[in-house]
Amino acid sequence: MLRRNDFIERSLAGALSFLKEAVFSDACALDRGFLQSLDPRIKIITFVLFIIRVLFTRDIVILLFLYALCLALAYYSKINLGFFLKRTWVFIPLFSLFIVIPALFSFVTPGEVLVSFSISGLKLTITRPGLSGAVLFTARVATSVSFAVLLGITTRHFALLKALRVFGIPQIFVFTIGMCYRYIYFFMEIIEHTCLAVKSRSGAKIHYKRGQRIVAWNIAYLWARSYQLNEEVYLAMLSRGYSGEPAALDDFRVGTKDWLWLAGVLIWMSLSFH
Amino acid sequence: MDEPIFSLKDVYFSYLGKYPALRGIDMDIRQGEKITVLGANGSGKSTLLHLLDGLIFPQQGAIRAFGVALQEGVFNDADFSRDFRKKVGLVFQNPDIQLFCPTVEEDICFGPLQLGVGEKETACRLEKIADDLGIDDLLQRSPHQLSVGEKRKVAIASTLIIEPQVLVLDEPTAGLDPKTSCAIVEIILRANSAGRTIITATHDLHIVEEISDRVYVLSREKKIARVEEPERLLADSRFLEEHNLIHTHAHCHQRQAHTHPHQHPGPDHHH
Ligand SMILES: Nc1ncnc2c1ncn2[C@@H]1O[C@H](COP(=O)(O)OP(=O)(O)OP(=O)(O)O)[C@@H](O)[C@H]1O
Ligand SMILES: [Mg+2]
Numbered sequence: 001m002l003r004r005n006d007f008i009e010r011s012l013a014g015a016l017s018f019l020k021e022a023v024f025s026d027a028c029a030l031d032r033g034f035l036q037s038l039d040p041r042i043k044i045i046t047f048v049l050f051i052i053r054v055l056f057t058r059d060i061v062i063l064l065f066l067y068a069l070c071l072a073l074a075y076y077s078k079i080n081l082g083f084f085l086k087r088t089w090v091f092i093p094l095f096s097l098f099i100v101i102p103a104l105f106s107f108v109t110p111g112e113v114l115v116s117f118s119i120s121g122l123k124l125t126i127t128r129p130g131l132s133g134a135v136l137f138t139a140r141v142a143t144s145v146s147f148a149v150l151l152g153i154t155t156r157h158f159a160l161l162k163a164l165r166v167f168g169i170p171q172i173f174v175f176t177i178g179m180c181y182r183y184i185y186f187f188m189e190i191i192e193h194t195c196l197a198v199k200s201r202s203g204a205k206i207h208y209k210r211g212q213r214i215v216a217w218n219i220a221y222l223w224a225r226s227y228q229l230n231e232e233v234y235l236a237m238l239s240r241g242y243s244g245e246p247a248a249l250d251d252f253r254v255g256t257k258d259w260l261w262l263a264g265v266l267i268w269m270s271l272s273f274h
Numbered sequence: 275m276d277e278p279i280f281s282l283k284d285v286y287f288s289y290l291g292k293y294p295a296l297r298g299i300d301m302d303i304r305q306g307e308k309i310t311v312l313g314a315n316g317s318g319k320s321t322l323l324h325l326l327d328g329l330i331f332p333q334q335g336a337i338r339a340f341g342v343a344l345q346e347g348v349f350n351d352a353d354f355s356r357d358f359r360k361k362v363g364l365v366f367q368n369p370d371i372q373l374f375c376p377t378v379e380e381d382i383c384f385g386p387l388q389l390g391v392g393e394k395e396t397a398c399r400l401e402k403i404a405d406d407l408g409i410d411d412l413l414q415r416s417p418h419q420l421s422v423g424e425k426r427k428v429a430i431a432s433t434l435i436i437e438p439q440v441l442v443l444d445e446p447t448a449g450l451d452p453k454t455s456c457a458i459v460e461i462i463l464r465a466n467s468a469g470r471t472i473i474t475a476t477h478d479l480h481i482v483e484e485i486s487d488r489v490y491v492l493s494r495e496k497k498i499a500r501v502e503e504p505e506r507l508l509a510d511s512r513f514l515e516e517h518n519l520i521h522t523h524a525h526c527h528q529r530q531a532h533t534h535p536h537q538h539p540g541p542d543h544h545h
Contacts (some may be wrong), residue, residue: 240433246388
C-alpha cells in the first residue's frame with residue numbers, strides 16, 4: 001500500500017531525476033555524430049528553416065521527406081532511434097489531439113462524407129477533408145516537434161543559449177538564463193540532499209504530518225538560501241570585475257562542413273518551393 | 275618594500291548592524307608577503323577577506339589599499355574599479371558561489387573578459403592555466419558536475435587567470451584530500467615566487483608553515499589575538515588549543531590511556 005508521504009517523496013524524487021535527465025543531461029550532445037559537429041548557429045538557422053518549411057507546406061510528400069530526413073539525421077548523430085521516438089511521440093498527442101479530433105467531424109470541416117455513426121443519439125460524421133486535414137496537421141506537428149527535440153538533444157544547452165546572441169538577443173539575457181540554469185541544478189541538489197538527510201536521521205518512516213512540517217520548513221529555508229545566494233554571487237561577480245555588462249567568450253567556429261550543409265539546405269529549400 | 279599595499283586601522287564591521295564580525299582589526303601587508311589568517315569558525319576570517327577585496331566596507335576605522343582609502347564610493351570610478359579588480363583576486367570559500375557560469379571554460383574566462391583582457395590573450399592564458407592546474411579535461415563540463423576538489427581548482431584558476439598582484443584565498447584546502455591539498459599549496463607557492471602577495475584564511479594547520487611569513491590569529495571575540503611567525507606559533511599548543519585550532523585527543527596505546535594535542539604535523543605521524 002502506498003502511504004501518503006511515501007507518495008510525495010517518490011514523486012519528488014521522480015520529478016528531480018526526470019529534470020536532471022531531461023534538462024541537464026548533455027549525454028547525446030557530447031557524442032561525436034554529424035549534428036554535434038556542426039556549428040550551433042548554422043544548426044539553429046537550418047533547423048528553423050526546416051520548421052518554417054513544415055509550417056508552410058500542404059504537401060504530405062514534403063512532410064514525409066522532412067520527417068525521414070529528421071530520422072536520418074538522428075541516426076547519423078548516433079542517437080538511439082527508440083529513445084528519440086519515445087521522446088518525440090510523448091509530446092505529439094499533447095499538441096495535436098485536442099485540435100485534430102474536433103476537426104475530423106462535419107460540424108467543423110464540412111465535405112464529402114467518409115463514415116458516420118452515432119453515439120448516444122448524437123450523429124457524428126467524419127469527412128474526407130476533415131481526415132486529410134487531421135493527418136496533415138499531425139504530420140506537421142510530428143515533424144516540427146522532432147526537429148525541435150533533435151536540435152535540443154544534439155546541442156549543449158549553453159551553446160544553444162549562446163547561439164541566441166547571433167539572433168540579436170542581448171547578452172545580459174543570455175547570461176542571466178545561463179546562471180538560472182546553473183543554480184536551478186544547485187537547488188535541486190539541495191532538495192535532494194535534504195530529503196536524504198531527513199531520511200537518514202529519521203528512518204524511512206515519518207508521520208506525514210511531521211513530513212509536511214519538514215517540507216514546509218525546507219521551502220522556507222530554500223527561499224532564504226536563494227536570497228542569500230543572490231547576494232553572495234553578486235559579490236563573486238563584482239570581485240572578478242563585473243560592472244553591469246557581461247562579456248562572454250565567442251568560441252564558435254564555422255567550418256567548410258557548416259557552409260556545405262547550409263548551402264545544401266538552402267538549395268533544397270528553394271527547389272522544394274517550386 | 276616601504277609602503278604597505280594594505281593597511282587596516284581599527285577596522286570594525288558588523289552584518290546588518292547587529293552581528294559583529296570584526297572588532298578593531300589592525301594589519302599591514304606588504305608587497306610579496308605571505309600572510310595567513312587563522313581562526314575558529316565564525317571568527318571573521320571570510321569577512322576580513324571580503325573587506326580586503328573591496329566587496330564590503332568597514333563601519334569604523336579605515337582600510338587603505340595601494341594608497342587609496344577603500345570606501346563605498348571609490349568603486350564608482352570605473353578606472354579605479356577595473357584597476358583594483360585586476361590587482362586583487364579573491365577565491366571564495368564556497369566554490370558553488372564563485373562558479374556561476376554554465377561551463378568551466380566560461381567561468382574561468384569570465385574575469386579577464388570583464389576586465390578588458392582581449393579574447394586572444396584570454397584564450398592563451400586559459401590554455402596555460404588549465405595545463406598548470408591539470409584541469410584540461412574539465413573545461414567543457416558544467417561546474418555542477420565536478421567534485422569539491424575539482425571545483426576548488428577551477429575556482430582558483432578563475433582567479434589566477436586575472437594574474438592579480440594580490441591573491442586572496444578563503445580556505446583553499448577545506449575538504450580536500452592530502453594530495454590535492456599539496457597541489458594547491460604548490461600553486462600558491464608558485465604564485466608567490468612569481469612575486470604575488472598571498473593572503474590565505476584557513477584552519478588547516480598542516481599548510482600554515484609553508485604558506486606564511488606571518489600569521490594573524492583571530493579570536494572568538496573577533497579581534498586579533500596574536501601576530502607571529504608560523505614556527506613560533508605552531509610550537510605554542512596551549513595558545514592554539516585556546517583558539518580552537520587544535521583539540522586534545524584522548525586515546526589508548528595498548529590499554530594505556532593518554533592525551534596529547536592532536537595536530538598531525540606530518541604524514542608519518544602515528545598515535
Ligand atoms: N550574511 C551574514 N549575516 C549575518 N551575520 C553573518 C553573515 N555572515 C557572517 N556573519 C557572522 O559574522 C561572523 C564572522 O563570520 P565569517 O564568515 O567571517 O567567519 P569565518 O571565520 O569565515 O568562519 P568559517 O571558518 O566558518 O568560514 C560570524 O559570527 C557570523 O555569524
Ligand atoms: Mg569563512
